[in-house]
Amino acid sequence: MKIGYFPGCSLHGTAPEYEASLKLVAKAADIELVEIEDWNCCGATAAHSMNRMLSIALPARNLAIAEKMGLEEVVVPCAACYSRLLFALNEFKLDEKVRMNLQPIIETEFKGNIKILNVLDFLEKYVMDALKNKVDDKFKKKAACYYGCLLVRPPKLTNSERWDDPLRMEAILKKIGIDSIDWSFKTECCGAGLSIARTDIVGKLSGKIIEDAKDRGADMIVTACPMCQSNLDMRRGAINNYLKKDNNIPAIFITQLIGLAFGYSEKDMQFDKLFVPISFSNNNFSNNNDNLKMQKSKVKEVKV
Amino acid sequence: MNNYKLITKQNLHSFFDALQPKNTIIAPKEINKKYYFKPVDKFEDIALDYIQTVLSAKSVLFPRSDTLFNYHRADGDYNIDEPSPIEKNTIVFGMKPCDASSFVYLSNFFLKDYQDKNIKERLEKLYIISLSCKEADNACFCTSVGSNPASTKGSDLNLTLIENDTYYVEVVTEKGQELINYSADLFQDTKEIDKSKYIANVPQKFDVEQAKQNIDSIFESPLWVKDSLACLGCGICAYACPTCTCFDIQDIGSQFNGSRVRNWDSCAFDLFTKHASGHNPRPVQSQRWRNRIKHKFEYSVENLGLISCVGCGRCIRSCPTSMNIVKTVQIFQGV
Amino acid sequence: MARIGVFICHCGENIASTVDCGKVAEISSKIPGVVFSTDYKYMCSDPGQTLIKDAIKKYKLTGVVVGACSPRMHEPTFRKVVASEGINPFFCEMANIREHCSWVHPKGEETTQKAADTIRILVEKVRNNEPLYPIKVPVTKRALVIGGGIAGIQASLDIANAGNEVILIEKEPSIGGHMAQLSETFPTLDCSQCILTPRMVEVAQHPNITLMSYSEVESLEGFIGNFKATIRKKARFINEELCNGCGDCTLKCPIKKIPDEFNAEMGKRPAIYVPFPQAVPNKPVIDKDNCTHFKNGKCQFCKTNCSAGAIDFDQQDQLITVDVGAIVVATGFTIKGTDFFPEYGYGKYKDVVTGLQFERLLSSSGPTLGEVRRPSDGKVPKKVVFIACAGSRDPAKGIEYCSKICCMYTAKHAMLYKHKVPDGEADIFYMDIRAGGKNYEEFVRRAVEEDDVNYIRGRVSKVYEKNGKLIVRGVDTLLNSTPVEIEADMVVLATASVAHSDAESLAQKLHISYDSYNFFSEAHPKLRPVETNTAGITLAGACQAPKDIPESVAQASAAASKTIALFSQDLLTREPIIAVSNKSTCVGCFLCQSVCPYLAIEREEIKDRNGNIIKTVASINSGLCQGCGTCVAFCRSKSIDLQGYTNNQVFSEVSALFERSEEYV
């Protein structure tokens, strides 16, 4: 079974473990991920804040190539790319003018009847039934499923029902024997692109997320978006000095867990790439030692 | 001027070609094994070896829907526009003698007192070339009503096929001679020939005079009911009959424009005698069948001195419930 | 020959601005049969009407065509004018050259020609119209009021006090509706039970009112003055005559834990229960789905404890058919639950409650007997955040309208909360305060100034629970939009008022129209707010649109006055637009009978003098026929015709469609 695959810059750049785990998971579920030839950047925030036509043409070109390659569906693991491609397809379908002057720009014929899957759609549709066994019980960990923003919004485009309190990842993890906590920061903003320009804001926003997950007893944060993962993991320094204490709850990709369930090793899942390490030997799990107990902190008004 | 001529089939073809340009020629044409009078412009289209057409040729004179005049409203009043005059003459080529004799009845009927303009004009421009019957079927009964398969009554020219490709032509009227003059050289003169051995034998089915005595006298009788039980009151017998002349005039159109049209009608219809009040003097079918028979054999003789049936047998052939006028007359003859 | 007068209205500028009325009058004067044609600025005005009357006299007109607005607007007006001059009103037709022509087309020759065509079509119709006389139909002087809330109660009392019989049916075990659930009512803060209970008792004791609680409309047939309603009286499993309302049975029922509807699921009730202390009728009802007797057939506690022997487990639903002349629909409204709001936790947090639930907490007959206690742990909340416009005025949630009453009851809730918990803090997130009623604004000012309720103008983006606290994240747009985060103990959502879930099916049963929110549609928003398009059926209260108690009561009295007006005459005159059958040409195939929605076509046997049947034919019951004409279009032999829209009339309209005017210029 051939499914189109659009990596986007993150999966070839800052989130190689996301691509590696995704590819191995696909292989285990005998799905062939066909990378779109000569794909180009999806334009991310830069394009759509500058020029509407550009923000549509860039993703549309990728879709047009995928269509020409005979692919009916394309999986887009990065939530930002997923949102951009979805947006472009929707504009293409709704707006007559877009359909007319898109053609000369991307120089390839685009009909627009390709389907776009995010990583959860892909897992639910193709992987979960192929997955019988569970992650072995020595890995007793509680997950905090973090969706971020673009994976579930805007609801009209992503047509997700419970877009403010989604339960899709929880259901997937349940299938592989991992329980998840009920928390309220599933779709709060992690600071996204401010990661470079205003790391302090990322520290605050991601900090709140980390803090709420920790307070509710989560052992790890599971994400499905490379940008959220990098903010929660790589910016842990800024987070810790915002929260005035060390939090070493790891932030990992859902595909890495699914890979474990398929029996791949931690090395295959490249857990070593994490800034905040995660370890699997049964009880010396690093972050539940007592001396770092969190005091009850009063969330005060933060003046910017 | 010798009134008896001979013409070969070949010359008949060229005679047709001579007539065709300046006249409208109507002739029997075969359409999926049935014959209809249709305008023809090629001799080959004419079916000369037929027994009888489905519908008669009376519509040459008295069409199914004949527009008497059109009207339209202009500058506050109504304007009448007469139908355009007929330029070409009409020649009916190859009609059977019984049909030809029906035109004697038609002209008598339509021009008896009121001179109907449309019909009068058409009659003047009508030329009838009849073709004697080579064969007949058991629906034919011309001999029972005073005609015969070679009668020249009502024809302008009468053709009878004698050898296998020559026709014996009788010039009956001046109009016939006019036709001959189109190309007189195609004809050779001959002396009168007895046609009886070239024509079909049509046995006489009833003695019309004797039958008339009963038909004229019997009005209230179960005979009419028993005989007419099968009749469903459609209009085929009247519409197909060459001598049925009843019509109904209607104004068709709106108050702004339209036309006054004369349509065929049939005494078999319920609407034929229905009064505005809803009362119908002839409410049931047997009375209408009785009226049909008495009209043909009693009333038209009283009014015009002619029986209005020429024995063509069309009503017998086309009736969907096989009503048979011959059987009825035979019943009344035998009573 | 018809003598028709054509009168073209300018309607001020509405028609004259795009249609050359003079030219239309001139063109129309040339139509055969039109003997007088003129145009005037306001045909519907008094001078306009006198113009018609004079023309009728002067030109001895036999028919009138008025080219003006929609017949749905002024047809009755002009028909009365024509009738006053002795011409049968059905010889007057209106040509819609405003809504269908001048308002929707640009000025120009083509628009004027369209107006002239529309007039000509109606002239042809008038030429073929026949005089029709109103049908006199007896009126059943009994009203059916659906819904026992304050609106239904008020309507029933008004109609009954006018000497007419009323049948009041209520879906719930007791009347009272939402008002019974309120603690105090704005703006006077008088106790809701104190002003409602006397009315409920008055209804119960009123000789003219038959109260059928725990009953719903099953079906409705017939038409104004002659409705036949079938009511399903749901089985209460209590014999109402025997029961003296002592309530012992409710004490003994082993099931105690059912969330009770009256307290908006805040309190618990047994399987056999009386909704609230002042319930009318004060008779319990057994909740079949939760009662163990109906599960295992054994439990009889209530029966054994009933001294009056009124418990009857095998009572069945009853279908009662009543003849009524008019119907008042007062079925009220409901509110959205907290589970409707993703941003407030999809109903996950116990301490996020709706306004109605908070009302029950405030009410002395509520689950907490008037003490404000948090549903999660029963503690008295020190910090309560009220969120106004929860769901209302929110196109993304599909509810665009304002629910009108939430601003007032939210202010009331905050005020009452402050009265009960003086040291508590009440913050209200609002967009605009809509306090337009009498003394409403003063009430809200009192809340702010005397009870220092803290109004924060801004929306709340998210509410989530953290360590026992509810974190409310909003913004204060009056303090240059700084984000605000409040750790509240309790959040009250003023959720949107919406139509009942079964409103649509009720509307379809009653053949009344409803809008896209399933509120029932009034005949005309401004001029006929309480009537519906279906004659004889009126609306009252929030079932037509969200409204407060004063407005509901006013509407109820208005609906009652309409009903009383209808009952004031013995015979109701009905539009003679009904079908008539031609018994001589009908062949009795009864195709018409199978298509008639009103079963108005009966079989009549035509007999000859000595009694044997010649044929059976269709005959129309002029009382039942509503004039839809479906039978007329189906009759193959054209033996049925619809008065007012006869075959000949509509045929002549179609024939005149495209006759160009130059025909007779």
Add this chain to the structure above:
Amino acid sequence: MTELQNIAKKLFDDGSINLLIGYSNNENGGTSAIFIDNSADIDKLIYNENCHQNLMVYFQKPEVKKFGKLAFVVSLPGLKSVLEIASENQIKDGDAYFIAIDKDGNPSLLQDFHQIEDFITNNQTKPPMGLLKLMEKINNMTREERWQYWTDEFSKCIKCYACRSVCPLCYCTQCITDINIPQWISTESSPIGNLDWHIARAMHLAGRCIGCGECMKACPVDIPLALLTANLNKSIAIHFGDEPGMKADYKYPLSHYKLEDKENFIR
């Protein structure tokens, strides 16, 4: 005495009928209806495959009704028309006896609709292939060709109304053609008048015509009339699944509706 004649004779002998309407040979070699009111002429009664006229048309005729108790010799189409006019309240159970002739020609006496229904269900005849092939041919034509085909056919019509008079389902005393206020169908034989008549006739027979084909046989100018009603009945069977002439309590499809009727052609 054939089996058919025996049954007829028994009916007359036990006085249960006053008139028997059957087929007999006529003078010009064909078969046509015969009205036997006593057992004397029973020997004229015959049945063979070219007895095609639908005798049920005589049930409505006042002069036939006057005879009292009736019996009909009917082929399968005739029986179907009995059920159809029964569903339209024109004939009640027991109004007449029916001597039905099955596929292989042997007669059986049927007295009530129930028996007729069973007889029809187990005597299903194959549809008229010629008609279906012609319908197929027309349906494959382009719209313009179909229009040309039908205007040519309709222009032949002389409005003799034979198609109406031989049809047992056309029992209206006043037909739409007889109405002149308003003049629904113009009285003249013009292209417009003929088109209106044939469309009205087809619509009035839609979902009712049982396909005996008599209209086509009676038409003097051979217009393929049965095609119109056959095509309509085919589309009605597709849309609503009903077939006329199978049940006495048949629900005329056009006067009953289902909420989920297909409406993809409505905007």
Add this chain to the structure above:
Amino acid sequence: MSEFEPKIVAFVCNWCTYAGADLAGTSRIKYAQNVRIVRFPCTGRIDFMLLLKAFEEGADGIIVSGCHPADCHYTSGNYHARRRWMVFKDLLDFIGIDSRRIVFSWVSAAEGAKWAHLVNDTVSEIRNLGPMKEYKNLENVSSNKIGELIND
């Protein structure tokens, strides 16, 4: 002569589509002028013969519109109409009359804009289809020229 302006007749029911057209008027929504409206109490009342008469009178397109299913003021008029039009459309298709010239629709009293769209769409569709030549070539007046005496 400028572009062909189709003549459209609209058979509408009084309770829904006629009121919808009124609403289009009160909301001043502009739409094409080609339509002439004939009012009926219900779509159930619209006889198929009237559609034929409309074509004979020179209509190029016909709109038949009434209440949405379940909204009919008389409960079932539109259901019966729906079945009738299904059968009538098949008959016209079979005879070769272009059934695209008849537009069936449901327009409620609240859908003024839909009415305006319906009219504009119909007018442009019929304009593409061109004049209704089928009927215009069938000259109405009977031919009494001898040549075509037997309705050739």
